[in-house]
Amino acid sequence: MHELAIAQHLLQVVEDQARQNGAQKVISVRLVIGEHSHVVEETLQLYFDHLTAEGGSVAQGARLRFRRRRMKLRCASCGSDYAPQGDSFNCPRCGQPGKLLNLADELHVESLEVEP
C-alpha cells in the first residue's frame, strides 16, 4: 500500500551509502522487514526498479533481498516465547496472556553488495 513512498526513501539511503563507500554499482540490498511493516516484497522491488529505470543510478538493477522478522510475545504465566497464532495474542501452550517482546515493525537496510 505504501511501497512507493518506502521505495523512494530506500533508494535515497542506498545511493547515499553507495556514494560514501565509493561503489560503482549496487548488486543487491539486504533489508530487514518486520511482518507488521506490511511491505509486499514484489511491490517494493517493482517500485524500486521503476524509480531506477531511467538510468543514472548506481542502484539500477539491484535486487532487494529480504530478511523477515515475526512478532514475538512472552507468556506471563509459563514464560515461553511465541508468535501469535490465530486471532489471539494469548500463549498457544497455556492460553494465558503474554507481553510483547518484538512488534516486528522494522524497516531497515542491513547491508549492500557492491562493485568494486
Added chain:
Amino acid sequence: MTARTVKVIQAILANNDRAAEENRKAFEANGVLAINVIASPGAGKTSLIVRTLRALADKARVGVIEGDVAGQIDTEKVLQCGAHDAVQINTGGNCHLEAGMVRQALSRLALEQLDLVFIENVGNLICPTHWALGEHLTICVASAAEGHDKPVKYPEIFAKSDAVVLNKIDLIELVDFDRAFFQASLRALNPKAPLFELSCRTGQGVQAWVDWLQAQRLQG
C-alpha cells in the same frame, strides 16, 4: 570484478525521522503540543477533534492539520467548530502523511498563536504508523462499530499509541462488540496507554478524554 559487502544498518525512513524532529522543535519553540490522530476511515477522527474543540473552546487555542487524499471538507468543518486555525494537506493518493508534508503545512499555520495542534492523518491503520511527523502523542481512534478484532489485526498502531479512544460506545450493544477481547489484546500490546471509551455522538465519556489531554499540555 569482485563484489564486496558494505554493512549499513540504517532505518529506511531515517530522512523522514530527521524532518519529524525538525517539526517537533518547531512545535516546542511555540509551546505547542502536537497530536497525531490515526484511525480507519469513519472511526471518528474528525468527530473526536470537533468534540475536543468544543470542550476546550475557552481553555486552549487549537489548530488542526487535516490530511486527506483529496478535498477539504474536514478543514471547513473544524474551522466552523472553533479551531483557531486549520490547514489542509491533500496527499493526492498517498495513504499517509509524511514529515515533509507536515513541515510545509506548518509554514501556513499560525503556530505562535496555538496551544495544541491535531494532525488528522489519512484514514488508514497501517501506513501512517511508520511515518513520524514530529508529534508528542499518537492517538488511535477505534470504534465499536468496526469490531473488537482491530488490535489483533493491526497491532502496530495499538502498540505505538499513547492513548486509545474507543468511539461509538453507544452502539456497543447493537454490534456484538466483545469488550473483554478488545481490552485483552490491547493490553498484550500496550499495557500502559489509557483507554477512553466514549461516544462523539452523545458526548458520553468525552470529558475524561479532554481532561487527560489537558494534562498532557506543554508547560510554558
